[in-house]
Amino acid sequence: MTPPPSTDPPVPGMSPAPGTSPVPGSPLAGVPDGHGPVSSSPPQGRKPEAGGRSRVGGPVRGRWLRGGGSPDPGPSRAGRFGWVRRLGASGVGGVVIVAGMVVLAVVGPLVWGEAAGRIDAAAILQGASPEHPLGTDNLGRDLLARVLVAGRYSLLLALAATLVGAVAGVVLGTLPSVLPRRAARLVTATVNALVAFPGLLLAMFTAVVTGLGARGAVLGIGAAIAPGFARLTQTLAARVAGADYVAAARMLGVPRRRILTRHVLPNIAEPLILNLAQAFGGALLGLAGMSFLGLGVQPPQYDWGRLLFDGFPRIYVTPEVALGPAAAIALAGIGFNLLGDALARAAARTSATGAPAPAPAAAPPGEPDPGAVLEVRDLTVAFPGGLTPVREVSLSVAPGEIVGLVGESGSGKSLTAAAIGGLVPYPGTVTYGALRLGGRDVATLSDRELGTALAMVFQDPLAALNPALKVGGQLAEVAVVHEGASRAEARRRAVDRLGHVHLPEPERLAGRHPHELSGGMRQRAVIAMGLMGTPRLIVADEPTTALDVTVQRQILRLLREVVDETGAATLFISHDIAVVGELCDRVVVMYAGRVVEELPAGRLAGGAAHPYTKALIASLPDLDTDRERPLAGIPGAQPGPADVGPGCAFAPRCALATARCESDRPELAARGAGQRVACWEA
Amino acid sequence: MIIRNLSVRYGRFTAVDDVTLEIPDGRIVGLVGESGSGKSSLARAVCGLVPHTGTVEGARRTQMVFQDPYASLNPRMTVARTIAEGAGPGEVERLLGLVRLPAELAGRYPRELSGGQRQRVAIARALGGDPGLLVADEITSALDVSVQAAVLNLIRGLRDELGLTMLFISHNLAVVRYVADVVAVMHRGRLVEAGPAEQVVGEPAHEYTRALLAAVPRLRG
Numbered sequence: 069m070t071p072p073p074s075t076d077p078p079v080p081g082m083s084p085a086p087g088t089s090p091v092p093g094s095p096l097a098g099v100p101d102g103h104g105p106v107s108s109s110p111p112q113g114r115k116p117e118a119g120g121r122s123r124v125g126g127p128v129r130g131r132w133l134r135g136g137g138s139p140d141p142g143p144s145r146a147g148r149f150g151w152v153r154r155l156g157a158s159g160v161g162g163v164v165i166v167a168g169m170v171v172l173a174v175v176g177p178l179v180w181g182e183a184a185g186r187i188d189a190a191a192i193l194q195g196a197s198p199e200h201p202l203g204t205d206n207l208g209r210d211l212l213a214r215v216l217v218a219g220r221y222s223l224l225l226a227l228a229a230t231l232v233g234a235v236a237g238v239v240l241g242t243l244p245s246v247l248p249r250r251a252a253r254l255v256t257a258t259v260n261a262l263v264a265f266p267g268l269l270l271a272m273f274t275a276v277v278t279g280l281g282a283r284g285a286v287l288g289i290g291a292a293i294a295p296g297f298a299r300l301t302q303t304l305a306a307r308v309a310g311a312d313y314v315a316a317a318r319m320l321g322v323p324r325r326r327i328l329t330r331h332v333l334p335n336i337a338e339p340l341i342l343n344l345a346q347a348f349g350g351a352l353l354g355l356a357g358m359s360f361l362g363l364g365v366q367p368p369q370y371d372w373g374r375l376l377f378d379g380f381p382r383i384y385v386t387p388e389v390a391l392g393p394a395a396a397i398a399l400a401g402i403g404f405n406l407l408g409d410a411l412a413r414a415a416a417r418t419s420a421t422g423a424p425a426p427a428p429a430a431a432p433p434g435e436p437d438p439g440a441v442l443e444v445r446d447l448t449v450a451f452p453g454g455l456t457p458v459r460e461v462s463l464s465v466a467p468g469e470i471v472g473l474v475g476e477s478g479s480g481k482s483l484t485a486a487a488i489g490g491l492v493p494y495p496g497t498v499t500y501g502a503l504r505l506g507g508r509d510v511a512t513l514s515d516r517e518l519g520t521a522l523a524m525v526f527q528d529p530l531a532a533l534n535p536a537l538k539v540g541g542q543l544a545e546v547a548v549v550h551e552g553a554s555r556a557e558a559r560r561r562a563v564d565r566l567g568h569v570h571l572p573e574p575e576r577l578a579g580r581h582p583h584e585l586s587g588g589m590r591q592r593a594v595i596a597m598g599l600m601g602t603p604r605l606i607v608a609d610e611p612t613t614a615l616d617v618t619v620q621r622q623i624l625r626l627l628r629e630v631v632d633e634t635g636a637a638t639l640f641i642s643h644d645i646a647v648v649g650e651l652c653d654r655v656v657v658m659y660a661g662r663v664v665e666e667l668p669a670g671r672l673a674g675g676a677a678h679p680y681t682k683a684l685i686a687s688l689p690d691l692d693t694d695r696e697r698p699l700a701g702i703p704g705a706q707p708g709p710a711d712v713g714p715g716c717a718f719a720p721r722c723a724l725a726t727a728r729c730e731s732d733r734p735e736l737a738a739r740g741a742g743q744r745v746a747c748w749e750a
Numbered sequence: 751m752i753i754r755n756l757s758v759r760y761g762r763f764t765a766v767d768d769v770t771l772e773i774p775d776g777r778i779v780g781l782v783g784e785s786g787s788g789k790s791s792l793a794r795a796v797c798g799l800v801p802h803t804g805t806v807e808g809a810r811r812t813q814m815v816f817q818d819p820y821a822s823l824n825p826r827m828t829v830a831r832t833i834a835e836g837a838g839p840g841e842v843e844r845l846l847g848l849v850r851l852p853a854e855l856a857g858r859y860p861r862e863l864s865g866g867q868r869q870r871v872a873i874a875r876a877l878g879g880d881p882g883l884l885v886a887d888e889i890t891s892a893l894d895v896s897v898q899a900a901v902l903n904l905i906r907g908l909r910d911e912l913g914l915t916m917l918f919i920s921h922n923l924a925v926v927r928y929v930a931d932v933v934a935v936m937h938r939g940r941l942v943e944a945g946p947a948e949q950v951v952g953e954p955a956h957e958y959t960r961a962l963l964a965a966v967p968r969l970r971g
């Protein structure tokens with residue numbers, strides 16, 4: 069029946085370029101700076117190299133935790149104080165200050181209004197005293213009371229100015245998308261000119277033109293705020309206007325104005341509103357400045373700026389009369405800015421909440437398998453919030469063997485590859501029973517040993533190549549850094565390897581920059597880079613997914629050739645079971661973080677035993693598929709890493725599922741030579 | 751419906767070069783090509799989204815379904831509002847039924863749906879515009895294989911039920927062969943071959959079509 073709602077799990081896919089910034093929306097972006105759920109684990113994973121890019125010959129080392137070494141998860145503070153964690157300390161400070169200001173604005177005039185207005189001829193122009201902590205003014209009125217009372221007026225004026233600026237800005241910013249083209253251009257040009265104009269001058273000019281006093285100051289500050297808002301609105305609106313859903317609405321004949329109100333404005337409202345808090349802080353300071361210059365509030369009315377203006381001449385005699393209002397202005401300005409910043413930060417990240425995942429019990433490492441270059445036993449990758457995208461994965465790869473790791477999005481296949489390369493992004497933790505490269509625990513290998521023994525190839529070859537350096541130089545560097553080869557020798561080898569991966573005219577190509585190469589050529593260059601050392605293990609994560617089929621075919625052929633020649637063990641990760649079946653010797657199928665089947669590639673078409681593997685193969689149309697019959701497909705969707713129950717993860721989508729499948733998880737069990745299946749009914 | 755002498759130029763670069771292609775009523779024409787072949791530019795030109803020369807004759811209204819189901823729905827609009835935009839509120843339930851989605855989804859927001867469900871909503875929205883021609887641009891390439899199958903089944907079902915005329919664009923020859931009645935192959939902006947699906951796949955006339963066919967990965971055994 070109905071597939072369950074989106075379970076596209078927030079699996080932190082392996083970032084193709086270690087050291088590049090995290091993708092917004094991934095749990096990476098959800099890591100609050102230093103306020104995250106308490107965990108005693110050291111930052112896991114990536115240590116950016118110079119230039120922020122890693123290269124294939126020398127993957128960036130991460131830290132692995134041996135089984136059992138997983139940190140003791142502390143109790144979660146996320147639940148009750150989630151908002152505190154989200155806002156951060158400065159944000160909380162902002163909230164407290166702003167709340168205090170609002171209270172002051174409401175009660176100030178009621179409580180101190182009378183004291184602020186009481187004229188006392190006997191106490192004119194006094195300094196601080198027990199009765200008047202901030203002194204008195206030229207009519208003997210208490211200045212502390214006046215500062216407290218002035219809060220309401222100051223905040224109201226700032227609010228008015230912000231609203232004037234925001235409304236004017238949003239109107240100016242959206243006009244270009246509804247006006248005819250020529251008028252739109254005029255508006256845009258005007259906004260651009262205004263943005264370049266100093267804000268304070270604009271404010272003063274407007275205030276003088278519209279008349280001295282509170283109204284002029286509000287309009288002035290509003291005018292100063294408006295261009296920034298207009299520019300922001302324009303930029304945001306332009307981005308939304310290019311979205312596919314706007315194109316779809318246009319094709320449906322939705323009128324322009326409706327597109328603006330339905331599609332554009334709602335999708336830019338959030339950043340605009342966030343900007344309001346910051347603009348408010350700015351308006352408050354700006355208005356105080358105007359009053360201080362005598363352009364703003366005129367007596368008998370008074371705001372903080374006016375009090376500062378009145379007290380300023382006396383600052384050498386009785387500084388406290390000026391410091392009181394000055395402190396109020398500064399505090400309010402800081403409070404609103406902190407709040408605005410914190411809100412913007414909180415909005416920019418998706419939250420990763422919940423308790424840290426429990427540490428999985430580790431199996432004893434056992435004796436190394438002498439026949440395997442790569443040996444993985446009970447590899448688990450966990451993220452805070454109870455997310456365990458990879459669960460107790462075991463696999464091994466023999467010399468000269470290509471093992472395909474296949475699964476759909478959310479299966480954990482890429483994260484498995486990342487864990488093997490030590491590239492799991494913070495705050496993920498990797499635990500394992502065994503993770504051996506050439507019989508040795510990876511954690512004991514030096515960077516140099518790992519750099520020459522392991523070559524990684526990613527989906528996006530550009531991420532592995534430094535755009536600023538020539539291809540030949542980048543390859544040569546691998547040999548210089550990892551093997552201490554001389555420049556000339558390294559360069560000779562680089563050209564040789566480029567020729568080796570069948571790049572034409574390797575001598576000339578070595579002098580090119582990555583962007584001058586086509587996608588297929590880049591991927592060849594990355595493979596050549598991996599061949600600069602003597603790789604014992606090649607990990608290739610979707611290396612052909614971004615390429616055209618004809619180019620994919622060539623790269624697959626090249627990979628096979630390289631493996632046959634070097635005898636390197638290769639782990640080939642892909643979502644495409646046909647590609648895997650064609651290239652690989654053995655296939656490991658993952659579902660919801662676990663290996664569900666392992667079998668020789670030749671047996672995929674006829675001998676797959678797990679219902680998921682079978683369904684995956686049946687879903688794939690090929691050139692012989694019967695066009696008269698519907699395709700098989702699998703109802704529903706793969707569960708996210710937080711939604712995996714105790715039983716078989718495939719049970720909700722499985723045609724063979726029984727009651728036992730729901731409650732008990734089947735272990736991988738041998739089934740004939742070279743095949744293992746995790747299924748009760750297979 | 752016929753696309754006649756259609757060209758798309760971006761500055762000096764010619765993305766689509768004088769393409770003439772007939773799309774018979776009630777049929778699905780599959781358009782394959784690799785990146786840079788001009789197939790997406792052709793799709794956008796047919797929908798009037800990019801400037802072009804040449805004509806598209808006989809198409810009443812054209813609607814399009816896009817590649818990325820995560821970017822093609824307004825995140826602030828419910829399924830019902832999204833679909834009602836072209837069809838009007840009374841039609842939502844019928845359209846959801848057409849794309850085999852339960853009526854309960856009407857009140858949901860796109861973020862609450864899976865990729866396959868979103869793509870169905872996008873198809874329902876396009877159907878609501880009562881299209882004479884539906885253009886589908888790589889609509890399954892962002893989906894998992896197991897989900898793709900269901901969307902392909904749906905597309906074929908809609909053709910049979912509604913007599914939908916469709917231009918189905920994909921880089922995947924096996925997918926195109928499965929859904930389309932006619933297969934057209936584009937290479938570097940030009941149409942190099944077009945014909946009944948089985949014929950183009952079984953007896954390819956153009957060298958490039960043969961290269962494409964040879965590159966399709968197959969399971970052994």
Ligand code: SF4
Pocket residue numbers: 678679680716717718719720722723724725726729734746747748749750
């Ligand atoms: S264990 Fe049960 S639910 Fe899981 S795949 Fe086998 S039959 Fe299906």
